[in-house]
Amino acid sequence: MIAKIFSSCVIGVEAHEVTVETDTGGGLPGINIVGLPDAAVKESRDRIKSAIKNSDFSFPARKITINLAPADIKKEGSSFDLPIALSILASEGAIDSSSLGDFVFCGELSLDGKLKSIRGSLPIAMALKSFGRKKFILPRANSKEAAVVDNIEVYPLDTLKDVVDFLNGRIKIAPQKYSVEITRHHTKYKVDFNDVKGQEHVKRGLEVAAAGGHNVLLIGPPGSGKSMLAKRLPTILSEMTLQESLETSKIQSVAGLLPSNKGLIVTRPFRSPHHTISDAALVGGGSNPIPGEISLAHNGVLFLDELPEFKRNVLEVMRQPLEEGVITISRVANRLTYPSKFMLVAAMNPCPCGYFTDPKRGCHCSPFQIQTYLSKISGPLLDRIDIHLEVPRLKLENLTDKRRGESSGEIRNRVDKARDIQKARYKDGNLYFNAHLESKELERYCILDKESEELLKLAILELGISARAYDKILKVSRTIADLDGKEVIESHHISEAISYRSLDRNLWG
Amino acid sequence: MQGRENKKIGRIGEEIAAGFLKQRGYKIIGVNIRTPFGEIDIVAKKNDVTIFVEVKTRTSSSLGPPHLSITWLKQKHLIKNALCYMKRHGRVYSDWRIDVVSVKLNSQNESESIELIENAVEEN
Numbered sequence: 001m002i003a004k005i006f007s008s009c010v011i012g013v014e015a016h017e018v019t020v021e022t023d024t025g026g027g028l029p030g031i032n033i034v035g036l037p038d039a040a041v042k043e044s045r046d047r048i049k050s051a052i053k054n055s056d057f058s059f060p061a062r063k064i065t066i067n068l069a070p071a072d073i074k075k076e077g078s079s080f081d082l083p084i085a086l087s088i089l090a091s092e093g094a095i096d097s098s099s100l101g102d103f104v105f106c107g108e109l110s111l112d113g114k115l116k117s118i119r120g121s122l123p124i125a126m127a128l129k130s131f132g133r134k135k136f137i138l139p140r141a142n143s144k145e146a147a148v149v150d151n152i153e154v155y156p157l158d159t160l161k162d163v164v165d166f167l168n169g170r171i172k173i174a175p176q177k178y179s180v181e182i183t184r185h186h187t188k189y190k191v192d193f194n195d196v197k198g199q200e201h202v203k204r205g206l207e208v209a210a211a212g213g214h215n216v217l218l219i220g221p222p223g224s225g226k227s228m229l230a231k232r233l234p235t236i237l238s239e240m241t242l243q244e245s246l247e248t249s250k251i252q253s254v255a256g257l258l259p260s261n262k263g264l265i266v267t268r269p270f271r272s273p274h275h276t277i278s279d280a281a282l283v284g285g286g287s288n289p290i291p292g293e294i295s296l297a298h299n300g301v302l303f304l305d306e307l308p309e310f311k312r313n314v315l316e317v318m319r320q321p322l323e324e325g326v327i328t329i330s331r332v333a334n335r336l337t338y339p340s341k342f343m344l345v346a347a348m349n350p351c352p353c354g355y356f357t358d359p360k361r362g363c364h365c366s367p368f369q370i371q372t373y374l375s376k377i378s379g380p381l382l383d384r385i386d387i388h389l390e391v392p393r394l395k396l397e398n399l400t401d402k403r404r405g406e407s408s409g410e411i412r413n414r415v416d417k418a419r420d421i422q423k424a425r426y427k428d429g430n431l432y433f434n435a436h437l438e439s440k441e442l443e444r445y446c447i448l449d450k451e452s453e454e455l456l457k458l459a460i461l462e463l464g465i466s467a468r469a470y471d472k473i474l475k476v477s478r479t480i481a482d483l484d485g486k487e488v489i490e491s492h493h494i495s496e497a498i499s500y501r502s503l504d505r506n507l508w509g
Numbered sequence: 510m511q512g513r514e515n516k517k518i519g520r521i522g523e524e525i526a527a528g529f530l531k532q533r534g535y536k537i538i539g540v541n542i543r544t545p546f547g548e549i550d551i552v553a554k555k556n557d558v559t560i561f562v563e564v565k566t567r568t569s570s571s572l573g574p575p576h577l578s579i580t581w582l583k584q585k586h587l588i589k590n591a592l593c594y595m596k597r598h599g600r601v602y603s604d605w606r607i608d609v610v611s612v613k614l615n616s617q618n619e620s621e622s623i624e625l626i627e628n629a630v631e632e633n
Binding site for chain 2: 027028029
C-alpha cells in the first residue's frame with residue numbers, strides 16, 4: 001500500500017512542500033530513499049528503524065521504497081525522520097490515514113523514538129497556508145517559534161509513539177498557543193550607555209546613526225572605548241516591529257540559532273565576527289548555502305572591530321548587501337537570496353601603532369605605513385559609511401567622574417521620535433530610514449534654509465568635500481534635524497553633519 | 510578427512526535447523542538447492558513470504574558465534590542465490606527474505622543451542 005505524508009524543506013529562507021511517499025513489498029527487505037536526499041537524509045533510515053522498533057511498533061521486514069517529491073529539489077537535514085517513519089507506519093496500516101492530508105510533519109528522531117529539534121520551523125509554519133494545510137506537528141523544542149504564526153494549529157509532541165497515538169485519536173492535545181503580545185515585552189539589555197564615561201560626542205554620533213540607520217566608523221587609539229560604545233548601540237535602537245522580528249527570527253531559525261522555547265527574536269541582533277572570518281562565513285555560502293553574519297545581523301547591528309585587519313575580499317563582498325539590503329548567493333547547484341538589512345558599525349585605529357590621534361603618546365608610524373594601513377579600506381566601502389567618529393583617549397577627569405551620563409532609555413526615546421517622523425514621511429515609498437535616501441529623493445526631502453545653504457557651499461569650497469560626501473552630509477543632517485524635530489534643515493544641523501566626515505577632511509595619512 | 514568431517518557436521522546442523530523451523534511454523538519447500546552461485550541450505554515459506562535460510566553450524570565457540578562467519582561477501586552470495594531461485598520460479602516481485610539459523614553442537618554432535626535471526630541480510 002502506498003502512504004503519503006506531507007513535510008517541508010527550507011531552501012534559503014523559503015519553505016517548499018515535500019510529499020513523502022512510501023511503497024512496501026516486492027523483494028529483499030531494505031529501505032531505499034529516492035528524491036535527491038543528502039547524506040543526513042540517507043542516514044535517517046538507520047535512526048528510523050531503531051526509533052520504530054523502540055517505540056513498540058514492528059518494523060516491516062519488506063522492501064521499502066521512499067520517494068521525496070518533488071524529486072528535483074535537494075532535500076537536506078534531519079527533519080524528514082518523522083515524516084518518513086510515519087509514512088512507513090501508515091503504509092503498514094498502523095496509522096489512521098484518513099486525516100493525514102491536513103498535517104505537515106517535521107522532526108528528527110533519536111534512536112529511542114524521541115523527537116529532537118529541527119532547523120527552520122518558523123519559515124515552514126509561515127508557508128503552511130500556501131501549502132493548503134493548517135496543522136503542523138513538530139518537536140516541542142520548536143513549537144513556540146512556529147506557534148507565533150496566525151491561523152494554523154501547531155501540535156508539539158515528544159515522541160514518535162505520541163504522534164501515532166495522537167493521529168489515531170488515542171490522545172488529545174490542544175494546539176499550542178503563543179501569541180506575539182506575550183513575547184513583545186520591553187527589551188532588557190545587560191549593558192547601558194550610562195556605563196560609558198565621557199565620550200559625549202561619540203554617544204551623540206551613535207544616537208544620530210541609530211535614528212537614521214546610518215553606518216558608522218569609529219576611529220580611535222586602543223583602549224578608548226570603541227568596542228564598549230559599539231556594544232551599547234543596540235540598546236538605543238528602536239524596538240523591533242512584528243514584521244522585523246519575524247524576518248530576523250526566520251533567518252535565525254534557518255541557521256538553527258533560535259533558542260528553543262523562546263518564540264521570536266525581539267531584541268535587535270548584534271553580531272561581531274572576528275577579523276579572521278572568511279567571505280563565505282560573512283555573507284553566507286557553502287555548497288548547501290547557509291546564512292552568514294550579515295544576514296544574522298538582519299535588522300540589527302554588524303560590528304566589525306579592527307576593520308583594516310579584515311581580508312580585503314571579505315570587506316568587498318559587503319558592498320552589494322550594504323546597498324540593496326539583500327545578498328544573493330550563486331552556486332552551481334542553486335541561487336539563493338537572504339535578507340541582510342543591517343547597520344554597519346566598524347572600529348579601527350588611526351594608524352598601525354594606534355596612537356596617531358593620541359595627544360599624550362607619540363605615534364611612530366611612517367606616513368607610508370599609515371597610508372598603507374588606511375588604504376586597506378577601499379573607497380567604495382568607505383563611501384557607504386555616513387558617519388565617521390573620532391573616539392579620543394579619555395581624560396583623567398572623565399575617568400574619575402562619579403556622575404553617570406544619560407541612560408540608554410532616554411536616548412532611545414529621542415531615537416524613537418526621530419524614527420516616527422521618518423516613518424510618517426516615507427510612508428508611501430519603500431524607504432524606512434534617512435540613510436536609504438537616493439539623490440533624487442534628497443532634493444525632495446532635504447530642504448535647507450538660506451543660512452545652511454551658504455554654510456554647505458563654504459564647506460565644499462574650503463574643505464574640499466566631494467560630491468559623494470555632499471550627499472552623505474545632507475542625509476545625516478536630515479536625521480539631525482529629525483532628532484531636533486525640525487522640518488527644514490538649519491545651519492547647526494549641517495555643521496554637525498560636516499563634523500562626522502573626518503576621513504573626508506584628510507586629517508591624517 | 511577434515512573436510513568430510515565438516516560436511517557431516519553441516520548436514521547434522523541443517524537437519525536440526527529444519528526441525529526447529531518447522532516448529533516455528535515454517536513450511537520447508539526445499540533443501541540444498543544448487544544455483545550457479547552456490548547452495549541454498551533451506552527454502553521455506555511462512556505467511557506467503559519465501560524465506561531462504563542459511564544454516565551455520567559450529568562445534569566450539571573458539572572462533573566466535575556461528576553467525577559471525579557470514580561476511581559481507583557471503584551476504585552478497587546469499588542474495589544472488591535467492592534471486593536466482595526466485596527467477597527460476599518466476600516470482601521475482603514477491604516478498605522474500607533471508608534468515609540465518611546458527612546451531613551449536615556439543616562433542617556428541619547433539620544440539621547445544623540454536624538461534625534464529627530473522628531478516629539477517631538486508632539490501633544496501
